[in-house]
Amino acid sequence: MYKSKKWSRGIALGVAFGLAAAACGSDAPEFEAGALGAVEVKEGESIQIRSLEAISGDVAFLGIPNDRGTALAVEDYGQIKGFDVDVGTSLDDLCSADGGQAAAQTIAADEDVVGVIGTSCSGAATAAMPLISNAGMVMISPSNTSPALTSDLEGNKGSDYNVGYYRTAHNDLFQGRGAATFAFEELGLTTAAVIHDGDPYTNGLAQAFADAFEALGGTVTTFTAVNKGDTDMTPVLTEVGAESPELLFFPIFMPEGGFIAQQVAGVPGLENVQLMGADALLTDNFMELPESEGMYFSGPDLQYGSNKSTTGKSAEDFLAAYNAKYGEEPSAAFWAHAYDATVLLLTAIDNVAVESGGSLFIDRQALRDELNKVSGVPGITGSLSCDEFGDCGAQKIALILHENSGDIAASKENVVYSYAP
Amino acid sequence: MTLLDIKNVTISFGGLTAIDDLNFHVEEGEIVSVIGPNGAGKTTFFNLITGLASPDHGQINFEGESIIGLDPNEITARGIGRTFQNVRLFPQMTILENVMVAQHCRTSQKIWGPLFRTKAYKEEEALIRKNAEEVLGFFGPRLIGYRLHQPAFVLSYANRRRLEIARAMATQPRLLMLDEPVAGMNPMETAELTQLIGKLRSEWGFTIVIIEHDMRLVRDVSDRVVVLDHGVTIAQGSYDHVSTHPDVIEAYLGRSAGDK
C-alpha cells in the first residue's frame, strides 16, 4: 500500500517540476511597465480579452447578439502585431449585480486579461466595474445606458463611475432628451405620462425623459409604474387617463408593453393619446401587434447606412456574416455597438502594444490613456469619440414612426426625427 | 378537596351532541375510571378538560379556578397531564427527549442560557435529565439504559404506551389523565400496568382519571367508576355497583352488535 502511494506521488511531483522548469525557461524581457503594470503575451500565446454579457435568462435576447458581435469583430480584426486575440469562454452577467460581480471576479483573477467587452445590464456593471478597474483592466460596454456609470453629461462624474469604464451605447440622458425634444418641439405635445416597469433600465430612461420633458417646459402628468408579470393594465391606464395626457411614454419591455398598447383603447381620458415606446419595444413580437401602429419609438439610431468600421465592414456585411454563422437575425439592437466596442478595444491594444524580446507587452495605463484619446474613430454605429467619463458612443438618437404592423422593416427605417447633440 | 369540578358541560359538533349537560368531579387523590361504549364521548370529555376542545356552555374548574378558554399548554402548566388513545409520541425524538420536552412548562431557560451554556442552564438541564430518568425508571429497565437515545419509533407498542405515560408524568401534573392505557397490551402487561397505576397514586401522589375498556383494570384500580353513554352519565359509583347497573349492561350489550 505504502509503495503505491509513494510512486503515485512521485509521478505527480515529477510532472509538476518538469513543467515548471519549462515555463520559467525563457529570458527575462526588457519592458518598463506603467503604474498599473503590463500584460505580457509570450510568443505563441494569444492576447486575452473577455466577453461578459447576459447570455442566459430572460435578458439573453440582449446579451447573445452582443456576445456574437464581439466574436465577429475579433474575427474581422485579425491578429494584432502577429498575435491572436482570444475571447475565451463567454461569461454570463445574469443581468444582476451579484452575477456581474461573480463573473468579474473570474475575469480579474486572470492577470493575462487585457480588457472586457460587457456588460449587458447596467446593474451588473455597477458591481463588476470596481473589480475590473482594480485589476487595471478596461471594460467597454455595448449596452449599458445608466448615467450613473459615466456622467450626467454636464461634466459631473456619475455615482458609479470607475476609471477604465467605457461604453459605445448611448447615455440614457441622451435618449431621454431626444425623445422629450421630439415630443415637445416636433409633435408640440405639452403633457405627458410616463410608465416604467421597475427595471433599472426602464426606470432610468423614464426618469430621464420626464426630467428632460419638464426642462423643456412640458408637464409630466403621471409618473407611474407596473410590475413585470402584470397583465391587466386597466388600473394603471385609468390612473394615467385621469389626467388626460397628450402623450404616453412607456419605455418598457414585452409582454407588458404589448398589454399596454392593447388595452389603452377604451380607457377614459386616453382616447386621443399618442403612444411612444423606446428601443426595448423595437422587437418583432411587439411591432406585429396591430395596436402598435401609429406609435413612435425612440432608440439609438440604427440607420447605419454606409458607415464602415475600421475593419472595413458595414452593417450589411455584419448582418450577412451573422446570419451565415448563427442562422438567425440578431434579437436585439446593440450588436453593432458590441462590434464597435470590440474594435475600439482591439485598436487601442494595437496602438499601445510593444514588441520586445519576442513577447508583446500591453501597458494597462497606456491602454486607458489611449481609449481616453479616442476621437472620430469610424465605427458601424457612426463616429466614435470618448468623453472623459467613458461615453464613447455615436450618441445619435432616432425617433421612428411605426405605420404598418405588417412591414416592420419599413417602420424601422422610417426615421422621423434624429437627435444628435 | 375537589381537584376537578365539571358542571353542566355541553359540547356539540355540528348537530351531534357529544357531551350533554355533564356533571363530574374528582377528589384529590382519587382514581376515577370513565367507561362507556365506543362513541360515548369519553375522548371528547378528555379533550374538554385538557383544552383541545371548548365547551358550548358549562363550567370546568381545576383547583377551584375555571380553566375554560385556557390554551392546552396553560392547562398542562396548571397541572393536568394526559395520554392519548392512539399513542401520539414524538417518533423522531429519542425516548429521553420525549420525556425531557414534557418538562417544558416547568423550566424557563430561553435564549442566553442555551447559547452560552450558563451555570443556571446546565443546572436546569441536569434537573430535567434527572427527572426524566426518574419517570422512565418507573417502568423498570425497559426505557432506560441504551434505550434513552433511541428514537421513539423503534419502541414496541406496549413500550410506546409506557413512554406516553412517562411523558405525561414528566409534565409534573396533579391530575393525570390516561386514555386507554392498556389498549393493545397482553394480559401480563395489563396486570403489570395495573399495579403501576396503583403506585402512581401511592408513590407519586397523582390523582388519576382513566378511560378504559379493559374491565379488569377498571375493577382493580378504580375508587369510582363513571359510565358515559351518548354524552350523558348513565351511572356512577363503585365498580360493583356500576357493573351490575341495568342501564350499563344495556348500553354495552344492547348496542354492541351495531357498534364497530
Place this chain on the structure above:
Amino acid sequence: MTATQRKPQKVWKTNNWVDLFLTAIRIGAMAFIGVGLLAFVLEQAGGEGLTGGAIRGLFVTGISQGAMYGLIALGYSMVYGVLGFINFAHGEVFMAGAMSGWITSTILFENGMWEGEAKFVLALLIVLVIAVIVSTLATILIERVAYRPLRESPRLIPLITSIGVSFFMQNAVLGLFGPASKTLPAPPPWMSAEYTFLRIEGTKILVLVIAAVSMAGLWVFVERTKTGKAMRAVAEDKEIAALMGIDVNRTIVTTFAVGGAMAGVAGVLWGLLFRGVSALTGFLPGIKAFTAAVIGGVGNLGGSMAGGLLLGLVESVAPLVILKPLGIPAVSQLKDAVAFAVLVLILLFKPTGLFGERLAAEDRA
C-alpha cells in the same frame, strides 16, 4: 418528585401580547383602509377623482380577471377539499392550457378560422376543447407521478413536492417553447366592440359568459351526478367513502381532472383577454387563485368563485381607490402587494375564509 409536594413552579404567561398585537394589526389595517376610502370620497366630491367611466372600466376588468382567478381557484379548492394540500402546480396546469390555446389558435388563425362569426365560434370551441384536454392530461399526469405516492405523507410533503413540480413545469415549458412571450391572434373586430348599456367589450362579455357556463356545469356535475356525489363523499371522509364502495383513487383523479379542465378553460380565457402567454403566465395567477380560494373558503366551490371575483375586483380597484388618495405614487406597482395584503387581512379576520371552509374532518384541526 411527587406531584402533591409542589405547585407548578412556573406557568407560561398567556399569549396575550400576541393577541394584542393581532388586534392592533386589525385595527391599523381597518384604519388605513378607512382613511384611504375617506380620502377617495373627498377627492371624488371635490371633482378631482375618477370619472364614472373610469370606475366602470376598473370594475369590468376586475371582474373579468377575477372570473379567471375563480376558475383556477376551483381546482385548488377541490383538491384541497379532497386531499388537504395546496397543489402549487395548479397554476402551471392553467399555463399549459394557455400555451395550448396559443398554439391551436395560431394554427386556426393561419387557416382563416378566425374571421366570420360562425367560424370564429367554432374555432373558439376547438381551442377550448383542446386546452381542456391538455390541462386535464397534465394534471392527471402530475397526480400520478408526483402526488399519488405521497398520499399518506404529512401534508407538507406533497406541498413541497408541488412547489418542485411547479418550477419544473415552468422551466420545462420555458425550455421547450422559448422565453419570449407568445402573442395570440386578435379576435375579430366585432369582439372588441362595446355592448350593452354598461358598454362592456365583447371579449370580456365572452369571458364572463364562458366562466359562468363552466361554473354552472361544474356545479351540476358536483351536485347532481353520481361521480360528483362520490367526490363529495371522498372529501368528507376517505375511509368511509371507501367502505361505501366508492373507488377513492378514481374519484381523486376525477377531482384533479375536473380542476384541470377548469384551469384549461381559464387558460383560454386568459389568452382571449390578454392575448399574451409565456411559460411564466401560470405562476402569479396560480398563487392569486389560491389566495382567492382561501379568501372564499377552501373546499367551498361557490366561495372560491366569489373569492376570485372579489380578489380580481380588489386588485383592480383598491390601488386607485385606497392607496392613491393617500398620496402614494405609482400605485399600480403595488397591485400584487395589495392582493397578498388582502389575503393576510382576510385570514386575520376570518381564518376559514369569507364563506367558510369545507374540508375533510381530519384536515380541520
Place this chain on the structure above:
Amino acid sequence: MSRSATDIDAKRSTYIGLIAGSTVVFMGLVGIGVGLNERMLIDPILSLGYLFVLTVPFVAGFVAANEVVLEGMEEPEKGSRDLLAGGIAGLAGGLVVGLFLVVLNRFDLSEWMPRWGDQLLDLFSFRQGVGLGIVISLVVGAVLGAFGGGIHVLKPEAKRLLTIVGVSVLTLAILEAVVDDFLGEIGLKSLARLLYASGGGLAFVPALIVVAIATALALGFKGKGTELKNQYDAMDEGEQKKYNTYMMFATIATAIILPIFLGKIVNELLANIGLFVLLALGLNIVVGRAGILDIGYVAFFAVGAYAMAVLTTPEAPWRLNDTFANTAFSWLPVLPWLVALPIVVVLTGFVGLLIGTPVIRMRGDYLAIVTLGFGEIIRLLFLSDWLSPTLGGSQGIRNIPGVDIGIAEVNGTDPRAVFWLVAVFVALAIYISHQLETSRIGRAWMAIREDEPVAEAMGINTVTTKLFAFVTGAVLASFSGAIFAAKVGSTFPNSFLLLVSIIILVVVIVGGMGNIPGVIVGAVVLIGILGGPKQPGLLAEFSEFKLLIYGALLVFMMLKRPEGLIPNAARTRELHLEEALQDAWLKGEKPGSDDDEAVATA
C-alpha cells in the same frame, strides 16, 4: 434458486426504457443536450451535453435490472439476465430516440419550439444523419443499458472501484475551474495547462492518467475508510468527543488556511456558497426543526441587506433626499458595518416578529402561501417608487462600503477576505443552531414539528416557541444579507426574488432537513455546482437549466429520499427499522411483546 437467463420482466424493462427515451427527447427539446454540448468534460470524447444524454439509458438499464427483493424472498442470482433487462430498457429508449429522429427530420416545428432543428438532429444522430443515427441510437442505447444492468453483476469491490474512478474523473472535469485556479495559485499553472484542453475539459491522455491514479489509490486505500469508522465506533464517549474536537479544530484550520492557496475564482465561489450556507442554516431551523414551511424566507435576506445598505452607505438615497437629509434623521451618522450589524439584526428580528405573529397560528399550508405573500410584499416595497426616496427603488442602493475591520476593508474586490468573514458567521450560525437545537427550546421545536397538538398538550406554548424559531431564522438570514450588501456593494430588488426562497428550500431538503452537516453539504454541492439564483456555479453552463434541475430535484427528493442526501446515519438505519415494524403492524400483528423489539433492534 436458479433461473433461466430469459426470466425477466420484459414489460417492465420496456416501460422503463420508453420513459428513459422520452426523457432524452425531452432533454433535447429543452436544450440540455445542445446547450451543454459546448462544455467539454473529457476532450474530445465527452461533452456535458452528451454526459446527460448518455447517462439516461445507463440509469434506465440500472433501474430495469434492479429487482425489488421482497422480504423473505431469496435474492436472485445476478447474471446475464441483468444485462438483458438493462439492454432491453436501453433498446426501448434508443427506439424512442430513433423514432424522434424521424419526426425531427420529417416535420418542422421550430416555429413553436426553438430547439427543434438540425443541431438537435446532429446531437442525437451523432452527426450521422437520420438513417445511420437510428441504428446508432439503438446500439448505443442497448449497450449503455446493458452496461447499466451489468453493474448489478459486478462484485462489490469492482463496483466500488468503478465508482471511485468514475467519480474522480468527473469531479476533476467538473472542478476544472477550481483545480486550474488552485494550481495557478501555487505556481503550477503549467500542470493545469497540461491537464486540461485549451477549449476546456480534461485532455484525453491526462484523463487516462487520472483513471490510472484513481485505480491505484482505490486499490491502495481499500478498506481504510471502514477501518477508521470502526476505530471511531470503538472509542468510548469521551474519546469520541475528543476526536470530534480535534476534527473541529482541523476543519477550522482548513477553513482559515485553505483560501490562501486558492485564487479569486474559487474564493468567490466559496464566499457565495457561504452566504447560502448561512441562509440554509437559518431556514433549517424554521423548516427543518420547527416544521414551519416558510417560503418567503428571502424577505429576511432582503431586509438584512437593505438595512445594512441604508445604515452604512454615505450616498444612500435617503441621505441625498431632501425629506430626510436635513430633518429628523440627519443626526444618524454613517455607521461602520460592525456597528450597524447589531441594529440590522434587531431590525430583521423585529420584521420577523411582525411577519411571524399574524401567520404563526395558521395551518401549515396557509402559512406557506402567506409567507410567500409577505416575501413578495417586501420585495415590491423595496422596488416601489413609493419608497424609492429612501430605498432607491429599482435603482437600488449602490456604493455600499465594505466591512472595515480595522486593519483592512473587506469588500467584493477581495473574495478571500469575504470568505473569511462569511466563515466566521457560518461558524457563529452553526454554534447558535447547535446550541439552540440541543436545548430545551430545540426540543420544543422538534416536538412541534412532530405533532403540534400533542406538543401543546405537553405544556409547550406553541405560538411563542414557533415565533422564536421564525425570528431566529430571520436573524441568521440577516447575517447573510448584511454580508451580501457589503460584498456586492449594491443591493437591487431583483436579487431577492421568490426564487431565492425556493432554492434555499431545495438546499435544505436535499441536504436533509434538521441536520446541520447535511444542510452545509447540500449548499456546497448545489450552490457550488449548479449555482445560486444569481450566482454562477462551477457548471456555469447550467444556468439556463438550473431551475429546471432544482425543480426536478425537489420532486425527486420528496418522492425517493425525503430524509435528504446526507441523513443522520443512525436515523436512516432506524427509519428502515420503523418501516419493518410498521409493516408488521399493518399486517395486523400488533407487536404485543418486547420480542418484536428484539427483532427490530437486532
